[in-house]
Amino acid sequence: MSIAIVGGGVIGLSAAYHLARKGTKDIIVLEKGSVGSGSSTRAAGIITGHLWSETGVRARKISLQRYRELSDELDGYTFQTPGTLNMFDETSWPERAALLPLYDRLEVPYEILDAAEIANRWPALMTKDRPDLVGLFDPLGGYSEPHRYVPALAAKARELGVDIREGQIVTGFERSGNRFTGVLTKDGLVTADVTITATHIWTNHLLQTAGYQLPMRAIVHQRYVTEPLPTAPDLPVVNANPFGAYFRPAEGGAILAGYETPEPALYPVPSLEFDMTAVETPAVYRERLKANLEPLLPVLKNTTWATERVGLLSFSGDEEPILGELAPGLIVAGSFHSGGFAYNPVAGLLLAELALGQATSINIDTFAPTRFSSGDTNKHTRTSHVQRRH
Ligand SMILES: Cc1cc2nc3c(=O)[nH]c(=O)nc-3n(C[C@H](O)[C@H](O)[C@H](O)COP(=O)(O)OP(=O)(O)OC[C@H]3O[C@@H](n4cnc5c(N)ncnc54)[C@H](O)[C@@H]3O)c2cc1C
Structure with missing residues (x-):
């Protein structure tokens, strides 16, 4: 064959x-x-x-x-296994809560954490002033x-x-x-x-x-890695949906974070020969990402973005x-x-x-x-x- x-x-x-x-x-x-x-x-x-x-x-x-x-x-x-914390607010939580019976039926593990429990477990996450936040922790999640x-x-x-x-x-x-x-x-x-x-x-x-x-369409997406922090905080992977971003620990004591633009534009892929290095992203996203995340992850105030990677996501119909x-x-x-x-x-x-x-x-x-x-x-x-x- x-x-x-x-x-x-x-x-x-x-x-x-x-x-x-x-x-x-x-x-x-x-x-x-x-x-x-x-x-x-x-x-x-x-x-x-x-x-x-x-x-x-x-x-x-x-x-x-x-x-x-x-x-x-x-x-x-090595697959890194700190778990993945999927975060929601009052508006987005009901849609996700409706999926819990599916997770139960398929024996997918999860923990529901309120804002205080999140802050207790990961002190680097400042959630105590956001009682509207709900965390759905996936203990099997992680990153490569x-x-x-x-x-x-x-x-x-x-x-x-x-x-x-x-x-x-x-x-x-x-x-x-x-x-x-x-x-x-x-x-x-x-x-x-x-x-x-x-x-x-x-x-x-x-x-x-x-x-x-x-029916496939492409949109631009970008993620950044900080300079190494003097002391790496204990963090899970965080899909910080209410903050328009996500982040995770990265090699060498750094933090990797991705920025979700509110209205991502469709990207017209011009040809088979197209090279993804041609995709660019506005420089202002770096500041917006920091501004979005610093209230949740204050250690970001002590560092700067060292690298940026830009590419395309693909969504079907x-x-x-x-x-x-x-x-x-x-x-x-x-x-x-x-x-x-x-x-x-x-x-x-x-x-x-x-x-x-x-x-x-x-x-x-x-x-x-x-x-x-x-x-x-x-x-x-x-x-x-x-x-x-x-
Ligand atoms: C910034 C960013 C962050 C992301 N973060 C995550 C994440 O945290 N978790 C996650 O699950 N996903 C993430 N994704 C999405 C993930 O990167 C993609 O879904 C995944 O890489 C798709 O893999 P692929 O092999 O299909 O595509 P690609 O890696 O793009 O591979 C397709 C390959 O096909 C080659 N090719 C195309 N046409 C031809 C041809 N005619 N002949 C020969 N070769 C051809 C291309 O050169 C390319 O190398 C992220 C994407 C971006 C841009």
Whole structure:
């Protein structure tokens, strides 16, 4: 069985790795830049199991388990497990509280913390003057440092025999009848029994060469890392939704924080050749992020942002991921909203199962690319991303 994977971000690499672990021999990853050069190395690497759909919750349970195993499987990578605190206010909490019966049924652990309990547990978090805040703590949540995880995953895939080729843009597909039989690169045809596209915001430019379009849209997102703090505070990962931001501990005693713009603009991806380094973000966001977060995390007053990473998120028409067979021999994975890094272990496993014709570990009918009819290409059923993070 030969498999061609287009895209060497975390989704494509995870698919390659999980296929190789299952003993598949003939796997090629074609990456137009270098591995991780899309959104994957720009990510904050945060994961929570507290999602909003049954398929999402079931999928994240597998990702959380696999991340712990990947700490042992990958050299130079450790999943960090401080837990993830998902924060809400009076307005946003009822929508989340309505999901607790789902978490109970699927045995997803959580603790509900009021403002005083949050401040007691993590003294660096100044919540005592905000009695309206509610914390939903996910004890299994955590994060990966993308600059550790991506090379570790690529190295292990290579060690298992995966042929990862960088600087190889795929420009189209080969078909025999209605079956996809390979991909076209500038160096020629690569034949494959199954092709997987893991091409994130480039997906529609590639699919249109075969006459397909999916309802996917891209928005700009940005995150920052501080200079190391003299004393690193004890912090969980915090999805600080009421503050329009999130943050987590980072390597070397620093803090990583992401900024959520109130009305993120859609980003028109111009072409298949588009390079994500072209995406820019206004300098004023640095000050806005600090202003938003300092009341909650006063230690930020003592430091400055040292680095900035800007990239693109992708949302499908109903804001659930797209993962499944689009046509015979062609499997598509993309639009993982702000949670593609979190999804990658389970996405890789599911893609491997689909490619090998095996039963999938969970039912993923609600992720099927075929759920959108052709008239739905530009139809989007949700517009707010603020309370649904990672
Ligand atoms: C600032 C920021 C913070 C984020 N934080 C988080 C977070 O904390 N947690 C989380 O879960 N998610 C987070 N995300 C989202 C996450 O980064 C993405 O969902 C995830 O990286 C998507 O992975 P991918 O492999 O699909 O995409 P990518 O990493 O973009 O990989 C796609 C690859 O395909 C290649 N490619 C495209 N077209 C072709 C072609 N025709 N031929 C060959 N190669 C091609 C590209 O070069 C690219 O390398 C964040 C994103 C950003 C921008």
